[in-house]
Amino acid sequence: MIPELGQFALVLALILALAQGVLPIVGAWRGNAALIATARPTAAGQAVFVFAAMAILIYAFLSYDFSVAYVADNSNLALPWYYRVTAVWGAHEGSMLLWVFILNVWSLALAAFSRHLPDAFVARVLGVLGLIGVGFLAFILFTSNPFLRELPMPADGGDLNPVLQDPGMTFHPPVLYMGYVGFSVAFAFSIAALLGGGMEQAWVRWARPWTNVAWAFLTLGIVAGSWWAYAELGWGGWWFWDPVENASFMPWLVGVALIHAQAVTEKRGSLPAWTVLLSLFAFSLSLLGTFLVRSGVLTSVHAFASDPRRGLYILGFLVIVIGGSLLLYAIRAPKVATGKPFAPLSRETGIMIANLLFTTAAAMVLLGTLFPLIGDALNLGRVSVGPPYFGFLFVLLMAPAVLLLPFGPYLRWGHAEGRQLTAMALRAGVAAVVCAIAAAFFAQGHLRAIAGVAGAVWVGAGTLAYVVKRWREMPRGRRFPAEMGGMLIAHAGVAIFLIGVMLSESLSVERDVRLAPGEVASVGGYDFRFDGVEETEGPNWRADEGIVTILRNGDTVGTMHPQKRTYSRGQVQTESAIDAGLFRDIYVALGEPMDANDAAGAWAVRLYHKPFVRWIWLGGLFMMAGGFLAACERRFRAKKIAAEAAATQPASPALKTGESPA
């Protein structure tokens, strides 16, 4: 009975989403205040029923309701309760419900924190979000219903994919979706602006904090996913250019471009059409990612169930949403676009160049991801491109962005002067060269490591020099507004990330060794003593657990316990043991026993020493923190009057807090 209520809740949510998608937009178009006023209540109503459906699905998992096919497929009696909760989004149907759930979280937040915006504008924004909700709710109800019954009811269920049984998994998909779906808000703002035409020039300022928060969540989600792949998949890598990873990376790249373009449009009134287009792209790529993952058009290690009906549905939805919005853009953009000109040497130009680099990188990733499909279409056979393609082109495109980055804060809006730039370039350049020479002594001959240090110091020193300059020249309290602080922290994150990537990629040591109990292998200055294997058990698995003692110069550093787990359904999963440190990770994965009948004998063991690998995720966390901090900017929370004043005068307060003509 209860699962039927869940289904019923979804139907009601769909009807309310339809109301939310149609009535307020019509109201804003006809100037009908009563219809405009339906925006918030219908959004709240849709959210109530979607939340109810979500709660019911979670309840079905917690109460072992195996009569629900989705529950029976993805959980069993032995699965601990926390993995039964995360199993909700462990497969296709539930993760679509999670998508809609998070869409409603964003809609509710928008309904609550938009009191200072004009009612007609909010009505349009919520209306667009309602229409997106319609698309996804109908998709769930017609092709991917998580509440379908399976009769007769099985006595026990299947199992959650063991790869997903990890603490990282509890939190990776929801956070990633917060980012993905969050771009729907920027998208809705753009569509609302296009629909509304001229009057809503100030929409960019209202959209900025939402975009920043969505981007920060997406950053966190990608970092979590990368960390999870590193810790859980046992491959020791942190990024694989897998289609599913690419699906989250493309919106991220466009998101980087978007948050910078929004700053230009908000403060200077330049590039408004480009900003609109980018926000359409960011959300379109989020949808496209969903399509690629869910339609089975591309196969990947993430291997979700595929169904041509679902693929066709999503494709139709894409055509309506993306095609429709691009058409609207083509028709209405000239009305919104009254870009202000700027000098060739200015912050606008710098951001424009970086924007082109990032969007090109996103296009490059898209092309690489679709390559197998293009190969089929042109009858070249199913070819795919891998890390060599992505790695090479991505570095090629990002190198100029890294070179440009420290100049950013020094470039003045409108028209910049060369003198300050050369002074900065001289200082950061000298620092980079000195550090690179120092690094050359440590990283004998590893060019990539040396280049990484040089790039990181270039970015880091340039950013730090700007912090010092602000500190000296500005009075207390006005030195670092949230927006600028966020920018500086995120840029520092780039430097940290560069160190992590370049050093861990070039200096890591990996060895596959055969170790009998008592034997010792050395990797990266550490000695690994293999102390044998014990049997151990978890709630739904049993495992061989290796005991490896780490020694350095004869002193014990720690003991590690890599496992080889066998789950109740027979799937085997490697649980690598990781000894994490700020400057290096030690990573031990257990292979197979050399003689199967003798688990007490020698084993194949994989040992890694990865210097600075943690800086990759640390850099990502800095970027995320920057995104969140920038969203806290006081200027974004201006009251209604200020917003309306700004509507007539889009570029006015830029001089107050943004850049200082020192």
Place this chain on the structure above:
Amino acid sequence: MSRLLPLFAFLLLVGLFGFGIWWNTQHDQHEIVSPLIDKPAPAFSLPVLGEPARMVDKASLLGKPYFLNVFASWCIECVHEHPMLMTDVKQLGLPIVGFNYKDDPQAARAWLAEHGNPFDVIVADRDGRTGIDFGVYAAPETFLIDGRGVIRYKRIGPITPEVLDKEIRPALAALAKETP
């Protein structure tokens, strides 16, 4: 006009995706054409399951076409495929070489004792190194290797009656035509 460009680019993408969906309905997901088809099978030398001292290599299997079936006791789909191997595939009259992939020998033998043993000989690839040479993607997989040691056909995933009739029998017929 230039404002219409993003729309046109998107419509191109839509065309590509539509094609992708159509392609998938026409083709089996398992049919990722192996680059090894019509190439000599990789040379290998593996111990026989349960008799680690006895080795089987590629050369010793030359002369007569045979099936090479990748299986493991941890593989769920293999259980579903197994009855086909025991009856229909066996009746085709070709030797079936079992390729025990990344498996525990004891578990493998217990599994065969439970489900039956259709194999003429079983080699054990404990560490999966030879599996990499063969491009093994997942278990079960089945290769048809001709008398000269050339891979003629590969199936990723379980053999179903449909696959047997539509793919394996025609492949065998083609083979029979060449070597009368």
